[in-house]
Amino acid sequence: MTTDPIDVTDAVPGPDPDRTPLVELDDVSKYYGNIRALEGVSLEVHAGEISCVLGDNGAGKSTLIKIIAGLHQHDAGSFRIEGEDAKLGTPRDALNHGIATVYQDLAVVPLMPVWRNFFLGSEPTKGVGPFKRLDVDLMRETTRAELLRMGIDLRDVDQPIGTLSGGERQCVAIARAVYFGAKVLVLDEPTAALGVKQSGVVLKYVAAARDAGLGVVLITHNPHHAYLVGNRFVLLKRGTMFGSYARDEVTLDELTRQMAGGSELDDLRHELEKR
Amino acid sequence: MTATAPAPAPSPGSPDTKTDERLLKASPLKKLMGRPELGSVVGAVAVFVFFAVAADSFLQATSLATVLYAASTLGIMAVPVALLMIGGEFDLSAGVMVTTSALISSMFSYQMTANVWVGVLVSLIVTLAIGVFNGVMLTRTDPPSFIITLGTFLMLTGMNLGFTKLISGTVSTKSIADMEGFTSAKDVFASTLTIGGVDFKITILWWLGLILVATWILLRTRVGNWIFAVGGGEQAARAVGVPVAATKIGLYMGVAFGAWVSGQHLLFSYDVVQSGEGVGNELIYIIAAVIGGCLITGGYGSAVGAAVGALIFGMVSKGIVFAEWNPDWFKFFLGVMLLLATLLNHWVRKRAEATK
Numbered sequence: 133m134t135t136d137p138i139d140v141t142d143a144v145p146g147p148d149p150d151r152t153p154l155v156e157l158d159d160v161s162k163y164y165g166n167i168r169a170l171e172g173v174s175l176e177v178h179a180g181e182i183s184c185v186l187g188d189n190g191a192g193k194s195t196l197i198k199i200i201a202g203l204h205q206h207d208a209g210s211f212r213i214e215g216e217d218a219k220l221g222t223p224r225d226a227l228n229h230g231i232a233t234v235y236q237d238l239a240v241v242p243l244m245p246v247w248r249n250f251f252l253g254s255e256p257t258k259g260v261g262p263f264k265r266l267d268v269d270l271m272r273e274t275t276r277a278e279l280l281r282m283g284i285d286l287r288d289v290d291q292p293i294g295t296l297s298g299g300e301r302q303c304v305a306i307a308r309a310v311y312f313g314a315k316v317l318v319l320d321e322p323t324a325a326l327g328v329k330q331s332g333v334v335l336k337y338v339a340a341a342r343d344a345g346l347g348v349v350l351i352t353h354n355p356h357h358a359y360l361v362g363n364r365f366v367l368l369k370r371g372t373m374f375g376s377y378a379r380d381e382v383t384l385d386e387l388t389r390q391m392a393g394g395s396e397l398d399d400l401r402h403e404l405e406k407r
Numbered sequence: 408m409t410a411t412a413p414a415p416a417p418s419p420g421s422p423d424t425k426t427d428e429r430l431l432k433a434s435p436l437k438k439l440m441g442r443p444e445l446g447s448v449v450g451a452v453a454v455f456v457f458f459a460v461a462a463d464s465f466l467q468a469t470s471l472a473t474v475l476y477a478a479s480t481l482g483i484m485a486v487p488v489a490l491l492m493i494g495g496e497f498d499l500s501a502g503v504m505v506t507t508s509a510l511i512s513s514m515f516s517y518q519m520t521a522n523v524w525v526g527v528l529v530s531l532i533v534t535l536a537i538g539v540f541n542g543v544m545l546t547r548t549d550p551p552s553f554i555i556t557l558g559t560f561l562m563l564t565g566m567n568l569g570f571t572k573l574i575s576g577t578v579s580t581k582s583i584a585d586m587e588g589f590t591s592a593k594d595v596f597a598s599t600l601t602i603g604g605v606d607f608k609i610t611i612l613w614w615l616g617l618i619l620v621a622t623w624i625l626l627r628t629r630v631g632n633w634i635f636a637v638g639g640g641e642q643a644a645r646a647v648g649v650p651v652a653a654t655k656i657g658l659y660m661g662v663a664f665g666a667w668v669s670g671q672h673l674l675f676s677y678d679v680v681q682s683g684e685g686v687g688n689e690l691i692y693i694i695a696a697v698i699g700g701c702l703i704t705g706g707y708g709s710a711v712g713a714a715v716g717a718l719i720f721g722m723v724s725k726g727i728v729f730a731e732w733n734p735d736w737f738k739f740f741l742g743v744m745l746l747l748a749t750l751l752n753h754w755v756r757k758r759a760e761a762t763k
Contacts, residue, residue: 224648233646241640243706252636253647255629265627
C-alpha cells in the first residue's frame with residue numbers, strides 16, 4: 133500500500149447558504165419505547181460538502197444514520213430531502229431518493245467476488261424472458277474501470293472482496309455508491325477500524341466523492357479525521373446535539389476538546405492529579 | 408495492491424481495462440482450486456475407483472444405472488437444499504415434506520375420486536405453501552431456521568401419520584394404481600427409459616434438469632447474486648436493497664418444489680405411500696450439500712457440488728451392496744466421507760484464498 137500524504141484540506145469549498153440542502157434534518161427526535169435515543173438534532177447536507185457527525189459511543193450516531201438510511205423512522209421533527217418532507221420506509225426507499233449508506237463492517241459480502249459485490253442489488257441484465265441473465269462482461273469491466281477511476285488498481289475482480297484490506301473494501305463501497313448516482317453518501321465510521329495510512333486513503337475517496345458533487349455525511353468519533361475534510365460539524369452527546377458549527381466557526385483544538393468531553397475532561401484531570 | 412490518488416478515467420478501450428498482464432499469474436490450476444465443487448469431485452473419483460476395484464459388478468452399465476438412480480432421488484432434494492444453504496438457512500422439514508407431498512396427491516385423488524393429476528396439482532400448491540410458511544415464519548420472526556423448520560418437521564411428521572390414519576384407517580394410503588391419469592403421471596415421475604439395453608429411471612432427467620436450472624439461477628441471474636449475498640452477509644445485502652425476505656422465501660419454495668417432485672416419484676413408483684417415511688432424510692440432503700462444498704454458514708457453494716455429493720452417496724450406498732458387504736456399514740462410510748469432504752473443502756478454500 134503506497135499513499136501520498138493527505139492534502140485534502142485546501143480543496144474544501146466554501147458553503148453557499150442560498151441553496152436548498154440535499155438532506156435537512158430539523159429538530160429530529162427518535163424514541164425506543166421510553167428510551168430517548170435522539171432528541172432535537174438538526175443537520176444540513178449540501179451538494180459538494182461534507183457534514184460531519186461527531187460523538188462518543190452511545191451518543192446517537194447510529195440512530196441518526198438509521199433514520200437517514202431508511203432503516204428507522206423519526207418520531208418528531210422534520211426530515212426533508214431536497215426541500216420535501218420525507219419518511220423513508222426501507223433502505224430501498226433511501227436509495228431511490230439517492231441516499232446511499234456505507235456501513236463500517238457491513239458494507240460488503242466478504243465471500244463474494246468484487247464485481248458481484250459492486251453491482252449487488254442493482255445488477256445489469258441482458259436478454260429476455262427465461263434467458264434474462266447477468267451482463268457479466270459489463271459488470272466485470274465496469275467494476276475494474278470504476279475502481280481504477282477511484283485509484284484502486286485491482287489485479288483480479290474475481291477475487292473474494294474479503295481478501296481486500298479494510299480500507300479498500302470501504303473504497304469499493306464508496307465507488308459503488310458514486311457509480312450508482314448517489315446524491316448523498318452516508319459513511320458510518322469509515323476510518324474506525326483502520327490504521328493511519330488506510331484512513332488517509334479512505335478520506336481521500338471521501339474527498340473525491342465530495343468533489344464529484346455528492347453531499348457526504350461522515351459519522352466519526354475522530355475529530356482529526358473530521359476536521360481534515362468537513363464543512364460542518366454536528367456534535368452529539370447522549371442523544372442530544374450539544375454543538376453545531378460551520379468550518380469557520382470552530383478550530384480543530386476546540387472540536388477535539390469538546391469531543392474529549394470538554395469541562396468533564398478538566399474535572400477528570402483534577403481528580404486524577406489529586407491522587 | 409497499490410492505491411494512488413484518484414486518477415482520471417482511462418480512455419475507453421485502453422488495454423488496461425481489457426486485460427491485465429498480472430492476471431496471467433493465476434494458473435488454470437489455481438482457478439480450479441477456487442471452485443467450491445472441487446473437493447467433492449476429487450472425492451467422487453476416489454470413491455468410484457475404490458468400488459471399481461472392490462466390487463467386480465460395479466462397472467457394469469446396469470450397476471451404474473442403479474447408482475445414478477439412487478443419486479438422482481437424493482440429488483433432486485440435495486440441489487435445492489444446497490441453494491438454501493448458500494442462502495444461509497436450513498430446512499429440517501425437507502425429508503418429511505416429501506412424504507407429505509406424496510400423501511396429499513394420493514389421498515386427495517382417492518377421496519375425491521378425481522383424476523390423479525388433480526391430486527398432483529393440489530399437492531404442488533400445498534407443498535409450495537409449506538415452503539412459503541417456512542420462509543415467512545423465518546423472515547418475520549427472530550428464531551433461527553434450525554428451530555423453525557424443526558417445528559415444521561415435527562408438525563408434518565405428526566400430520567402425516569394423523570391424517571393418514573384418520574382418512575385411510577391404516578398407516579399407508581390406498582393404492583391409486585387403477586385411477587384415471589395414473590399411467591400418464593407415472594410416465595412423468597416414475598418411468599424407465601431404456602437406452603442401449605440399459606434401464607435408466609426418469610428421475611435422472613429431473614435431477615440433471617434441476618442441476619442445470621439451479622446452476623443457471625445461481626451463477627447467471629440477479630436472484631443468484633442475491634442468494635450468495637443473503638447467505639454471506641445479510642445486513643450488507645439488505646443495506647444495498649436486496650429483497651432479503653423474498654429471496655429466502657423463494658429458496659424455501661425451491662426446496663418445496665424438490666419435495667413435490669420427489670414425493671410424486673415415491674407415489675407413482677409404489678402406488679401406495681407409507682406415512683412414516685422420510686424422517687432422517689433431511690440430514691442426508693444437508694450432508695450431500697456439505698460434501699459438495701457448501702459452507703454450512705452460508706454464502707458459498709454450488710449446485711453441481713451438491714449433485715456430486717448426491718452421486719457419492721449413490722455410489723457408496725449401492726457400492727456396498729455390489730461389493731457384497733454388510734450394508735450396516737453404510738452409515739460408517741457416510742460419516743467418514745462427510746468428515747473427509749469437510750476437511751478437504753476447508754483446506755482447499757484456505758489455500759485458494761491464501762494464494763490469490
